[in-house]
Amino acid sequence: MSIENDKLNIGFIGAGKVGRALGGALHNKGYQVSAVCSRTKQSASFMAALIPGCHVFENSSQVASTCDLVFVTTPDGVILDVAETTSWTSGQMVVHTSGADSREILEAAASAGALTGVFHPLATISSTGNVANPFDGITVTIEAEFPLLQTLENLSHALGAQTLRLRQEDRALYHASAVFVSNYVCALADIACGLWEEMGFDRKQAEKALLPLLQGAVHNIKTAGLPDCLTGPISRGDTGTLVKHIDALEKLCDPLSSTYRTLGMHTVDIAMKKGSITTEQAHDITSILIKQENQK
Template sequence: MVKLGFIGAGTVGTALSVKLSKAGYPIVVVSSRSQTSARKLAQVIGGCLPVGSNQDVADAAELVFVTTPDDAIAPVVSQIRWHEGQSVVHCSGADSTDILQPARKTGAYVGVFHPLQTCADAKRAIENIPGSTFALEAEEPLLTTLKDMATALDAYWIELKARDKVIYHASAVIACNYLVTLVKLATDLWQTFDIPRHQAIRALLPLIRGTIHNIDAVGIPQCLTGPIARGDTGTIKKHLNALRKTAPGLLSTYRELGLNTIPIALAKGE
């Protein structure tokens, strides 16, 4: 099986290397800005050598994952002497293989292996990988290798073109990051009637989980409930009046979300 190396021992690098190791892939070498992080990861995996330079990773591994912060990928890749026939893969959601051009010029295969998953920390990222989807961008034979890796991780995969990456990543931000924002805004309203945030979150989480379950079980638009789905304009007017008095800063957000919900409600009613 192909020998893997990791440049970057942060959350994504740790989660992927641990899961791939458990799936039978040999992780032979790792480097990181922090030698402590590289040593810790090597100890967790076993049989993995922590090294002091990124070049050492490129010299020892047949397939190198560059799991640095996105802005560091291109500079890191440009400073390494790559070898013809080896593979270089990054895990950025928004960037294409274009930032791996220095490796491609040397005859290396280049690709993208982006986990469509929230990675709050390494432990939770490891737990969340099974069942996730990986966005792949590569040419053969590397593409098949990445597909096999996703399958070995009990995950799904999709192929993307370079031109699709930014919109794909924007979609992920809306679904993940902005969900956090919506929950924050909702719990802010609870504090106007003296319910602290931790209690508001405890109360709202079953509602959120129920909504996600309905999306999964019956799909969009059938999962939509609430006043817009019912055509209850009276309740919407009450909401707008209350927000105007209590939380005027939320009015534009509420209106915009409502306007985008109307087509879903109409589709459900057809």
């Protein structure tokens, strides 16, 4: 089978957010997205209707039989089952888009002689689909064997994404890093909104008030970068304020004060790197954070 990009027949197993976005973006860049199947025919038909020349198939083996490159864009927990129940062809390319799993999960396809890989868009791709090309400007991490590696890098560049090669052994750390900046930011926003509820405000008021602060923090990371973007009591060496925060959180909820202290310890490191506190101040702040922890 040909692996020249402009001649590839590309298929999708899974017509959800990533399948629709990637299929649509590749089509818009001149690639031939010709086949899709999904758990339900409704999803597959919806995706096919967005992409001229894309045909709906009943099952994954039918998609595999007509395509050179097949993206498995199902939920993570289904990829192994798809790999094991699909009839693959030797020389075919089979790629999943999960950040959590390495290409080992496609072992069944590799055993059938397929080239396997991972193409992970480091972005949140939503169901609204209102971004013309959500891959433009993002980073796509790729793990694949040659020559599939080159093929996927070409696709990624065509979409306007930066491409990075990821080693299999680094995948867990890589995915954890994404959880920190994405999911855990949601968790932190939720904690902050919860404190507003404790003060008698409702969630909507809290979100409206806190969102500009969150956007400002992201903007500062983007413009000033780490560690210079850091502001707040630890950056100023303001120990009195920290004691008040921890006391108030201790009274409210034990795990919250623990979270505050843990993040505080890391924030001390950032402030040191920024040079906004001295070693002595860092020691004082750390003592407060640890002391409060030991007093529990």
